[in-house]
Amino acid sequence: MLNPEHANHNAAIADGATWVPLVHARSLPGGMVEPVVYETLKTELIEMIHAQGPFDGFFLDIHGAMTVVGRQDAEADLTRAVRAALDEESAKAGAPRTLISATMDLHGNVSADLVDNCDLITCYRMAPHEDEQETKTRAMANLITRLVEGTGAPAKAFVRIPVLLPGEKTSTRLEPAKGIYEAILPIEASEGIVDASIWVGYAWADEPRCYATVVVTGDDAELASAKATELATSYWDARADFEFVAPAADLGTCLEAALAPDAKRPYVLSDSGDNPTAGGSGDVTWTLTQLITDPRFKEGGPRTVVASVFDKDAVAACFAAGLGAAIEVPAGALVDHVHSGPAMLSGTVLQLTDGDVTSGRVAVVKMGSIEAIITERRKPYHQISDFVAAGLTVTDADIVVVKIGYLEPELFNLAEDWMLMLTPGGVDQDLIRLGHRNIERPMFPFDTDMETPDLTATIFPAIPSGA
Numbered sequence: 307m308l309n310p311e312h313a314n315h316n317a318a319i320a321d322g323a324t325w326v327p328l329v330h331a332r333s334l335p336g337g338m339v340e341p342v343v344y345e346t347l348k349t350e351l352i353e354m355i356h357a358q359g360p361f362d363g364f365f366l367d368i369h370g371a372m373t374v375v376g377r378q379d380a381e382a383d384l385t386r387a388v389r390a391a392l393d394e395e396s397a398k399a400g401a402p403r404t405l406i407s408a409t410m411d412l413h414g415n416v417s418a419d420l421v422d423n424c425d426l427i428t429c430y431r432m433a434p435h436e437d438e439q440e441t442k443t444r445a446m447a448n449l450i451t452r453l454v455e456g457t458g459a460p461a462k463a464f465v466r467i468p469v470l471l472p473g474e475k476t477s478t479r480l481e482p483a484k485g486i487y488e489a490i491l492p493i494e495a496s497e498g499i500v501d502a503s504i505w506v507g508y509a510w511a512d513e514p515r516c517y518a519t520v521v522v523t524g525d526d527a528e529l530a531s532a533k534a535t536e537l538a539t540s541y542w543d544a545r546a547d548f549e550f551v552a553p554a555a556d557l558g559t560c561l562e563a564a565l566a567p568d569a570k571r572p573y574v575l576s577d578s579g580d581n582p583t584a585g586g587s588g589d590v591t592w593t594l595t596q597l598i599t600d601p602r603f604k605e606g607g608p609r610t611v612v613a614s615v616f617d618k619d620a621v622a623a624c625f626a627a628g629l630g631a632a633i634e635v636p637a638g639a640l641v642d643h644v645h646s647g648p649a650m651l652s653g654t655v656l657q658l659t660d661g662d663v664t665s666g667r668v669a670v671v672k673m674g675s676i677e678a679i680i681t682e683r684r685k686p687y688h689q690i691s692d693f694v695a696a697g698l699t700v701t702d703a704d705i706v707v708v709k710i711g712y713l714e715p716e717l718f719n720l721a722e723d724w725m726l727m728l729t730p731g732g733v734d735q736d737l738i739r740l741g742h743r744n745i746e747r748p749m750f751p752f753d754t755d756m757e758t759p760d761l762t763a764t765i766f767p768a769i770p771s772g773a
């Protein structure tokens with residue numbers, strides 16, 4: 307949500323500081339990060355701080371749901387290392403303590419340790435994240451304001467809320483999330499408050515830091531604490547009211563709806579258990595296997611586009627066979643084969659394209675009335691142009707099955723009707739059946755008979771400039 311208070315901050319940010327870029331690393335969400343990748347990036351960042359420091363302020367732009375193999379709370383570890391390196395450089399130069407301003411995705415996880423090592427911390431207030439740039443701007447503007455005014459680090463009030471919910475139930479377009487997040491603005495506008503933020507958290511990691519969070523920062527620690535508890539209480543009180551953003555059901559029920567004689571076209575089915583932008587592997591074949599063995603999708607059935615599964619070898623086999631050729635090749639389940647082995651593609655090669663930089667080459671295999679997209683690499687099909695790049699039109703399809711959670715705007719507009727399929731995979735929306743082992747219990751909705759938790763804020767005191 308846009309705060310008019312921030313309207314002039316872009317100019318202040320541009321003129322207010324000399325920005326020194328250090329490290330930028332990003333990835334399509336996926337599985338766990340290999341320790342060597344994490345350590346390499348961390349080392350590079352710390353070396354850059356030592357090479358370029360000291361700094362007055364540090365802008366830390368993290369998602370917050372990175373899971374590193376063999377490690378808990380990677381973001382707190384990274385932030386602690388950044389803090390130590392910045393302090394070392396400041397001490398060497400006799401310069402003031404560096405302020406760290408962190409910005410996150412509201413689907414990131416926040417531990418007390420992470421909060422302790424930042425001075426300012428905030429996150430998106432909209433899901434889908436239409437306020438991504440606004441949030442980063444706010445984090446930068448607050449950092450510069452504190453530095454210019456010499457007000458040091460504000461107090462931070464942190465509340466852990468023992469609730470873990472999927473993003474598909476907590477879209478801020480709908481109640482109760484809408485109202486809960488709208489309550490942030492008047493709090494943020496209060497005298498003595500710098501920022502107020504609510505994190506839904508990331509439900510598909512399995513760490514003690516997976517839960518919802520509120521952090522309120524401000525120079526009035528008492529007010530920050532009271533407001534943090536107020537926001538946390540509203541989230542806790544609404545815990546049972548969060549519902550899926552669309553009708554949600556198992557695959558069988560969704561197919562019944564999509565195949566009904568009066569079903570609207572195109573009918574979009576969200577294969578939500580393997581959404582590549584939420585962290586799914588993108589090669590779960592469970593849904594595709596169900597469809598190609600279903601006689602309702604025989605030749606002459608409803609034209610059904612299925613996106614997608616990645617398998618480099620299967621794509622190569624299609625290219626070798628050539629356009630229009632008969633093909634019989636296994637595909638997928640190379641990374642995630644928990645629920646289903648490779649799907650046997652037995653049909654004809656319908657399309658062969660170069661795809662794009664994300665997908666690599668793309669083959670479409672026609673099996674009965676199904677057109678299955680196979681890519682070389684993991685690829686979300688969240689825009690119409692993605693399908694066009696695969697050589698397919700979807701506006702005239704009867705059914706479009708796509709690995710996504712809530713529909714991003716283009717697919718939402720495409721769908722004359724849609725359902726969220728509760729399919730298995732790495733980002734299964736049915737959290738209970740995922741079998742978390744490391745989250746702290748009790749936790750809603752895993753433990754239904756919970757007592758009201760203590761939502762008193764933990765206070766990290768203000769640190770005056772020059773301390």
Ligand SMILES: [Zn+2]
Pocket residue numbers: 411412413435
């Ligand atoms: Zn997110």
